[in-house]
Amino acid sequence: MSGHESIKELLALAAGGALDAPEQRRLEEHARECPACRRELEIWSAYSQGLHQLPQPAAPAQLVERTRARVWQERASAADRRWDEMMLGALALFAWTVGLTAWFVARIFTGGALVFLGTNLVRFGTWSAISTVLVWLTAAVAALALGKRRREFRRAL
Amino acid sequence: MILAAAMNPEALSGVDDTIVRVRRGDPDALTALISRYQHRLYRYLVRLVREPAAADDLFQQTWLRVMEKIGRYDARRNFEAWLFSVAHNLAVDSWRLKRGDSLDDTGDSGETRGSALGDRLPLDQPDALERLLDFERGAMLAACIHELPAIHREVLTLRFEEDMKLEEIAEVAGIPLATVKSRLRRALEGLRAAMELRTQGGRGA
Numbered sequence: 001m002s003g004h005e006s007i008k009e010l011l012a013l014a015a016g017g018a019l020d021a022p023e024q025r026r027l028e029e030h031a032r033e034c035p036a037c038r039r040e041l042e043i044w045s046a047y048s049q050g051l052h053q054l055p056q057p058a059a060p061a062q063l064v065e066r067t068r069a070r071v072w073q074e075r076a077s078a079a080d081r082r083w084d085e086m087m088l089g090a091l092a093l094f095a096w097t098v099g100l101t102a103w104f105v106a107r108i109f110t111g112g113a114l115v116f117l118g119t120n121l122v123r124f125g126t127w128s129a130i131s132t133v134l135v136w137l138t139a140a141v142a143a144l145a146l147g148k149r150r151r152e153f154r155r156a157l
Numbered sequence: 158m159i160l161a162a163a164m165n166p167e168a169l170s171g172v173d174d175t176i177v178r179v180r181r182g183d184p185d186a187l188t189a190l191i192s193r194y195q196h197r198l199y200r201y202l203v204r205l206v207r208e209p210a211a212a213d214d215l216f217q218q219t220w221l222r223v224m225e226k227i228g229r230y231d232a233r234r235n236f237e238a239w240l241f242s243v244a245h246n247l248a249v250d251s252w253r254l255k256r257g258d259s260l261d262d263t264g265d266s267g268e269t270r271g272s273a274l275g276d277r278l279p280l281d282q283p284d285a286l287e288r289l290l291d292f293e294r295g296a297m298l299a300a301c302i303h304e305l306p307a308i309h310r311e312v313l314t315l316r317f318e319e320d321m322k323l324e325e326i327a328e329v330a331g332i333p334l335a336t337v338k339s340r341l342r343r344a345l346e347g348l349r350a351a352m353e354l355r356t357q358g359g360r361g362a
Contacts, residue, residue: 012345016316018323018338043284050298051317059199060213064191067217071224
């Protein structure tokens with residue numbers, strides 16, 4: 001590649017201010033001797049100037065306010081979700097504790113046998129199964145109630 | 158005050174006070190930060206995705222992501238480059254979702270065409286830009302940029318409108334420095350070729 005050809009590759013980059021010091025020096029030395037490259041530099045310089053002065057797109061009205069509102073809404077929703085998860089966890093733990101305590105009490109009062117439809121209800125396995133169903137049902141109802149209340153609250157705002 | 162600064166490592170490392178406050182969840186600081194970058198970030202997104210509605214949505218998504226990640230933002234990094242890289246990644250994701258390809262896959266044919274035409278431009282003729290009147294130049298340049306591949310539009314706006322250094326552009330676009338340089342050259346040559354085509358077309362009509 002001739003000197004002129006290799007310099008041509010640097011001309012556009014010169015307009016972008018993207019040459020390193022040795023490339024810049026090489027280009028300047030060549031341009032002093034080469035009218036064609038000096039002319040190219042002039043043209044690229046006009047492009048650079050034009051690119052600095054492009055018509056600017058106008059940001060839409062209320063962009064900052066809408067963005068801020070969306071960010072806080074998202075943060076509030078995330079905080080709500082965390083709170084709900086914590087509450088439901090605590091509720092489940094509480095229900096389990098009540099279930100276990102009730103099992104102890106029931107065993108004491110019934111002497112270990114409370115038969116209903118052929119099933120001993122105070123046997124640990126049966127009691128646990130019933131408690132689990134009750135706990136999850138309670139949690140689901142609580143979650144639905146919380147969700148409904150929050151939606152109503154948001155609509156009211 | 159000195160004691161307060163000594164107790165706060167972020168204050169010592171010179172992190173922008175607004176960013177520190179945003180990290181603590183201060184709504185006013187967030188508004189100030191969004192306002193500060195409003196026009197620049199929106200302009201970058203409009204240049205990148207071309208559609209104002211998409212740019213508007215990406216602008217909001219960018220700030221949602223910023224709030225998610227601000228706790229992990231490394232204060233030694235340039236905040237602007239970090240912010241624009243968040244926007245870049247979201248634009249790339251939306252591009253993939255919509256078109257099934259990436260932002261970086263959309264410029265190959267344009268690159269080849271641009272440099273080939275650029276090489277044929279005669280050196281002793283008035284250039285396309287010079288043939289235009291002053292008031293026409295901005296609109297014509299903007300129209301030609303609009304036709305360029307996304308990766309070229311991006312590098313041009315970051316370099317000339319955002320005045321970012323090549324290293325910062327590399328950080329935003331997630332590409333090596335050498336690629337930024339070659340991309341910038343191809344973008345400029347493609348732009349000039351597009352201007353040449355447009356003005357020749359205009360004269361011939």
